Amino acid sequence: MSRTAIWILRAGFVGLLATIPFAVDAFWLNMAILALIYSLVVYSVVILTGFTGLLSFGQAGFVGLGAYAYGVLTVKGVSPAAAAACGVLLPTMVGFLLALPAARLRGHYMAIGTLGFGILVGQLLNNMVDVTRGPMGLLGIKSFGFDRVTWFYVVLCISLVVMAALEYLDRRTFLGVVLKSVKYDEISAAACGIGVFGIKLIAFSASALLAGSCGVLLAAYMRFLTPDLFVSAESFRYLMMAVVGGVGSASGGLIACLVLTGVPEALRAFGETNVRLLIYGVMVLFVLWFLPGGIGGLLDRLIANRRSPVRAFKTNELPLDGKPAPGRVA
């Protein structure tokens, strides 16, 4: 696909998203806003799992921390802006502290460790009744006073900007190469002079920052929180969205997040039974079967300016100064 065609495609996608408030009713506008807010936590998985190769089953914990930090502070009378800053900072710091032990773990062990963190946060939110009001839910959260359409455009802008930044980071920057080096071969990366542990700390903190921002926006938009929103099953949902999006692709993650948030709601036409969840699950399975690279992989294939790799297969010719090499050395 040519450069212009790619830009037209991108502009078309953004344009399509921008018309949502005029095209749908309040219910679907609400779903679209939630999906865009959740796209931030999907990006956080993209940074951690997609770019750096670390598996976290505890992202909902960071979202919960961000949301409740914002919620509790505004209920106590702190201004929304200051509360939002705290709501982003707290999960970032906790993410850094969690990474100190977690980044030393590998593969499954890291998954279990972060799962433990997610459950811990869920339990805290439920049981620290003095602070969070636990299962009764946190009411009276102050917000920024946006109407629904404004909310939509605010979160759309945030989501698109973060997506573009991540795509740029991944494909075009030196840091992108450094992160992927850690993902694909830690030993090799260390031998290249990359401080693997430090990179993992940074990835964890950045991921927690994004997940926390998601929590803050969620709390500010919904203005009501319960611990149910941040249980471990949510972490798996975020991970699934990222995987369907192609793990390493922020744009794929956004599309997957929009689709996978919308589809279960659209399937309510089949009634409120579990049949819709069954259909949903089968759909996800099919995507993974037929698109192993996820939506991001599909986009890459569409967009790729197909550079011919033919040269790579013509081996056995490394001419020395144009002269044919003699048959035997020495």
Next chain:
Amino acid sequence: MTDPVLQLAGISKRFGGVQALQDVDLVGRAGEVHGLIGPNGAGKSTLISCITGVNRIDSGQIHLRGQRIDALPVHSRARLGIARTFQKIRLMQQLTVFENVAAGLSAKRFGRASGWLGVLAPLSSAAITGPVERALEVAGIADLADVKVDSLPYGKRHFVELARNLVAQPDVVLLDEPATGLTDDERQRFSALVCQMAQQGTLVLLVEHDLDLVGRLCDTVTVIEYGRRIFDGTPAEAQDNEAVVRAYLGSARLAQENQP
């Protein structure tokens, strides 16, 4: 003789009940190609791992340009100027050749305090493309820059690893059986590369079973057997050393007849 770049003194390393290295000394000088040979299991790769920091030594000292490095982690040693290739090639398979070699720039960049400032610079900036393209050219793989490593034949991957070393402009390059699986043409290109690195003042430590190659390239060889150094000297001297012949060489010729 130039000053020693790399000094190993009394290196010992034990894995459980196996004494992999016992009191090994080695001095490598700038611009020297230093062969490290010995029978299988003698501890050659262990010694490489001890120098790079993958394995911590039990006793002894390692100095790089006079600075003691044996307590430093792998990436810090790389930043101080130690580059290596692996016996079983280790590259980032899903990345392109260009990206792999660019990763090799980390040693220089993160070695500076200001290294983090440039991490968001685009890959297409001259600070990155300049050295990477030069390294690719020297290694003879400039035409493969945009190819993913996993679609490359084995021989070419050796050169990607070498280019990744070259780009870091290291003081010491450790090559662990780099000529395995190379065609004759590639072997010749490889020899030329090693000579070029040495001429530019790099110490090349070469672990290799191809004695032909070792004899031709190396200024000095160190022979180890059962984790002990049994010889240190020129290839010609090694040829005449009874212990070396008994332990490793057998009937193989290490020194070339036509060598001065």
